Amino acid sequence: MAITWILVANASLARLYANLGPKQGLQLVKELVHPESRMKNSELSSDRAGQIQSNGSGHGAREQQTPPKLNAAKNFAQMLAKELYLGRSRNAFGRAILVAPPAFMGMLNATLDRPTAQMVTDRLEKDYTKSSEPDLCGRLEACIIV
Numbered sequence: 195m196a197i198t199w200i201l202v203a204n205a206s207l208a209r210l211y212a213n214l215g216p217k218q219g220l221q222l223v224k225e226l227v228h229p230e231s232r233m234k235n236s237e238l239s240s241d242r243a244g245q246i247q248s249n250g251s252g253h254g255a256r257e258q259q260t261p262p263k264l265n266a267a268k269n270f271a272q273m274l275a276k277e278l279y280l281g282r283s284r285n286a287f288g289r290a291i292l293v294a295p296p297a298f299m300g301m302l303n304a305t306l307d308r309p310t311a312q313m314v315t316d317r318l319e320k321d322y323t324k325s326s327e328p329d330l331c332g333r334l335e336a337c338i339i340v
Contacts, residue, residue, distance in 0.1 A: 196288025198338055199223070199281060201274060202330065203294045203302070205267035207323045208274050211330075212287070213338045220327050224277070228270040271301035275310070282310045291316045291337050 198213040200220065206228050211220040281287055290310075294302055296319040303311070316337040322330055331338075 197286065198289050198291060199278070199287040200291045200293065200330075200334065200338065201278065201302075202322050202325070203274060203292075203298065204321050204323050205270060205295075205298050208270075209323065210277065211327075220331055222327070226270075226273065226277070228266070228273070267298065268301055268305075271298065272305045274302060275305040275307070278310050279307055282313055287313070290314045291318070291334065293318045293320060293322050293334070295319065295321045 197215075200211040200213060202209045202211065208226040208228075210223040210226070212223050213220055278290060282290075290313050292299065292302060292314055299317060299319050303317075306314070318334075318337070320333075322333060325333065
């Protein structure tokens with residue numbers, strides 16, 4: 195039976211579990227914490243917008259196009275996609291399941307490379323990062339053999 199990796203994540207915390215087969219339950223492979231995603235936008239950026247030179251008599255201020263908190267979440271999604279990529283390239287799992295809130299799931303899907311994305315058999319748009327392992331097994335019983 196192929197090993198199944200289950201990534202349970204939100205923008206600031208991720209737990210990677212392995213299911214090794216029937217009646218084996220879940221084993222924690224890795225826990226990743228991203229404290230920057232918990233910070234406020236004001237804590238992640240400078241106090242004021244930068245100045246830009248204009249051709250007229252007025253002055254302009256340049257606003258950031260993407261809020262810093264969103265950038266932090268995207269960076270975390272890229273870090274998680276890299277973990278999945280490395281696991282796939284090392285044949286550490288045969289299939290994967292992603293569990294994340296809808297907005298973060300979109301970021302994960304956007305950052306996965308095609309071969310890794312093809313190994314994802316199930317996607318649940320829920321935040322189960324605070325769930326215990328037995329509770330998580332119960333919530334995922336339709337996707338995995340526990």
